[in-house]
Amino acid sequence: xxxxxxxxxxxxxxxxxxxxxxxxxxxxxxxxxxxxxxxxxxxxxxxxxxxxxxxxxxxxxxxxxxxxxxxxxxxxxxxxxxxxxxxxxxxxxxxxxxxxxxxxxxxxxxxxxxxxxxxxxxxxxxxxxxxxxxxxxxxxxxxxxxxxxxxxxxx
Amino acid sequence: xxxxxxxxxxxxxxxxxxxxxxxxxxxxxxxxxxxxxxxxxxxxxxxxxxxxxxxxxxxxxxxxxxxxxxxxxxxxxxxxxxxxxxxxxxxxxxxxxxxxxxxxxxxxxxxxxxxxxxxxxxxxxxxxxxxxxxxxxxxxxxxxxxxxxxxxxxx
Amino acid sequence: xxxxxxxxxxxxxxxxxxxxxxxxxxxxxxxxxxxxxxxxxxxxxxxxxxxxxxxxxxxxxxxxxxxxxxxxxxxxxxxxxxxxxxxxxxxxxxxxxxxxxxxxxxxxxxxxxxxxxxxxxxxxxxxxxxxxxxxxxxxxxxxxxxxxxxxxxxx
Amino acid sequence: xxxxxxxxxxxxxxxxxxxxxxxxxxxxxxxxxxxxxxxxxxxxxxxxxxxxxxxxxxxxxxxxxxxxxxxxxxxxxxxxxxxxxxxxxxxxxxxxxxxxxxxxxxxxxxxxxxxxxxxxxxxxxxxxxxxxxxxxxxxxxxxxxxxxxxxxxxx
Numbered sequence: 001x002x003x004x005x006x007x008x009x010x011x012x013x014x015x016x017x018x019x020x021x022x023x024x025x026x027x028x029x030x031x032x033x034x035x036x037x038x039x040x041x042x043x044x045x046x047x048x049x050x051x052x053x054x055x056x057x058x059x060x061x062x063x064x065x066x067x068x069x070x071x072x073x074x075x076x077x078x079x080x081x082x083x084x085x086x087x088x089x090x091x092x093x094x095x096x097x098x099x100x101x102x103x104x105x106x107x108x109x110x111x112x113x114x115x116x117x118x119x120x121x122x123x124x125x126x127x128x129x130x131x132x133x134x135x136x137x138x139x140x141x142x143x144x145x146x147x148x149x150x151x152x153x154x155x
Numbered sequence: 156x157x158x159x160x161x162x163x164x165x166x167x168x169x170x171x172x173x174x175x176x177x178x179x180x181x182x183x184x185x186x187x188x189x190x191x192x193x194x195x196x197x198x199x200x201x202x203x204x205x206x207x208x209x210x211x212x213x214x215x216x217x218x219x220x221x222x223x224x225x226x227x228x229x230x231x232x233x234x235x236x237x238x239x240x241x242x243x244x245x246x247x248x249x250x251x252x253x254x255x256x257x258x259x260x261x262x263x264x265x266x267x268x269x270x271x272x273x274x275x276x277x278x279x280x281x282x283x284x285x286x287x288x289x290x291x292x293x294x295x296x297x298x299x300x301x302x303x304x305x306x307x308x309x310x
Numbered sequence: 311x312x313x314x315x316x317x318x319x320x321x322x323x324x325x326x327x328x329x330x331x332x333x334x335x336x337x338x339x340x341x342x343x344x345x346x347x348x349x350x351x352x353x354x355x356x357x358x359x360x361x362x363x364x365x366x367x368x369x370x371x372x373x374x375x376x377x378x379x380x381x382x383x384x385x386x387x388x389x390x391x392x393x394x395x396x397x398x399x400x401x402x403x404x405x406x407x408x409x410x411x412x413x414x415x416x417x418x419x420x421x422x423x424x425x426x427x428x429x430x431x432x433x434x435x436x437x438x439x440x441x442x443x444x445x446x447x448x449x450x451x452x453x454x455x456x457x458x459x460x461x462x463x464x465x
Numbered sequence: 466x467x468x469x470x471x472x473x474x475x476x477x478x479x480x481x482x483x484x485x486x487x488x489x490x491x492x493x494x495x496x497x498x499x500x501x502x503x504x505x506x507x508x509x510x511x512x513x514x515x516x517x518x519x520x521x522x523x524x525x526x527x528x529x530x531x532x533x534x535x536x537x538x539x540x541x542x543x544x545x546x547x548x549x550x551x552x553x554x555x556x557x558x559x560x561x562x563x564x565x566x567x568x569x570x571x572x573x574x575x576x577x578x579x580x581x582x583x584x585x586x587x588x589x590x591x592x593x594x595x596x597x598x599x600x601x602x603x604x605x606x607x608x609x610x611x612x613x614x615x616x617x618x619x620x
Binding site for chain 3: 483487488489492493496527529530531532533534535536537540594617618
């Protein structure tokens with residue numbers, strides 16, 4: 001029912017020659033949001049979702065991106081205010097989970113969503129890269145952060 | 156009925172700490188493929204699609220990414236052989252067009268598709284960023300490069 | 311006599327396949343530090359150095375990198391703690407200025423310098439790209455942030 | 466006495482909001498040139514320098530960047546023609562070597578050097594990251610590619 005909030009600095013270099021934040025940078029923001037939630041446990045909230053799916057330093061398991069869709073709703077300008085990535089679990093499968101997001105412009109006076117996105121993550125064995133089932137602890141951990149799927153115009 | 160082919164070098168820096176080409180790099184490859192087709196006219200084929208939708212140096216029009224979906228089918232390793240992005244028009248709207256792609260591993264002996272993708276591009280006025288209708292010349296130019304939509308597992 | 315301090319988030323994607331922050335990312339950090347000091351005025355201190363040399367949105371002047379040297383003193387690991395870029399003016403020329411830096415690891419208990427760097431910036435006209443003299447206001451603005459040159463082992 | 470030549474594609478995304486290839490991209494080009502020479506053996510010439518200093522997949526040794534200096538001589542525009550990185554060994558130490566470069570614009574009619582650079586590489590043990598002595602085979606391999614140091618205006 002709740003969303004994790006990840007505040008994230010923009011970099012001047014995220015802009016392209018059009019003078020806006022480039023679409024490729026958004027994919028980087030989503031990756032960083034996932035790492036902070038599932039790896040570092042450094043979102044604004046103590047979500048308890050870290051450490052269940054990624055164990056990169058011990059070869060235990062990895063989260064691979066199987067599919068990612070991003071809808072761009074408006075132009076984002078480089079600014080000193082951090083953006084906020086709102087992140088939740090939109091669907092839970094046997095060995096996969098869907099991460100849903102809204103990206104909020106930090107420099108706008110009102111809440112302005114500049115992008116919506118969905119990433120399908122597959123949990124795989126660190127060596128074989130074969131899918132492994134989500135553990136019961138992992139399922140329990142993400143349950144409080146599960147909510148209705150984000151709505152996009154397309155797809 | 157035909158696809159444009161864009162051969163593209165990988166960079167060692169496209170890899171992440173997992174030792175594979177990172178998902179964010181794929182978004183960069185797709186951008187580069189679009190620029191070469193719609194801006195530079197430097198695909199393997201002389202497609203004639205360049206210069207109709209992008210006019211960045213004269214402020215005439217820009218192509219903005221409205222939506223992008225990428226399906227990752229396999230791990231891509233850094234190699235000296237270029238990948239090939241196959242690109243075609245999957246759908247044509249009033250002021251938008253859908254660019255469809257298959258990304259082919261250049262180091263595999265047989266044709267191995269490592270990703271499929273769709274980008275919805277909106278043609279906008281360079282100043283106001285408002286959508287503008289595709290010109291008749293633009294429509295005529297892309298017609299020979301229009302084909303059935305790419306099939307993804309999801310969406 | 312004083313240094314500007316710019317706290318900066320790392321990104322997981324700054325790492326390379328060796329699992330450390332890649333040398334190229336350091337160049338990005340230095341750029342971001344300069345933009346925050348000379349463009350945004352968003353360093354930890356109110357330095358007053360912003361707006362004198364960059365006027366990118368009005369075509370007035372640009373700061374171009376003429377030379378950059380970075381000395382890497384230790385491995386930097388991705389962490390949730392921001393690094394701190396310490397920045398000062400090490401030398402002032404007619405139409406150029408040398409920006410000197412120390413990059414400090416944010417996750418170490420004691421002050422650990424992971425890199426030292428010097429960038430020679432040339433102030434150029436936004437249209438012709440020809441060097442222009444630093445204004446008197448610009449000189450006055452940077453004076454309090456001028457200090458002895460950083461010492462590197464080489465060069 | 467000879468230089469290795471590495472032809473390298475530009476990417477549209479290497480440009481910044483000024484519309485030129487950004488200085489950070491140059492650091493990426495130099496990295497890629499080193500990988501192709503010392504890792505892949507895919508320069509224009511068969512140099513025989515590959516495999517002596519990098520053994521990343523077997524944990525044997527790594528080449529770390531200890532110092533890098535780049536002098537920017539002119540603006541580089543995105544173009545379809547690849548740039549050429551000319552690379553040679555400018556100095557050889559006990560456990561380090563200096564890689565020297567000139568970066569040549571591929572779209573200019575005459576040879577136009579847009580950057581000169583020097584990277585001091587230290588060969589380290591893959592586990593301990595401690596410097597290890599260059600092997601005799603390594604020394605013999607690089608000898609034919611050793612030449613006078615590149616000359617920069619500064620440093």
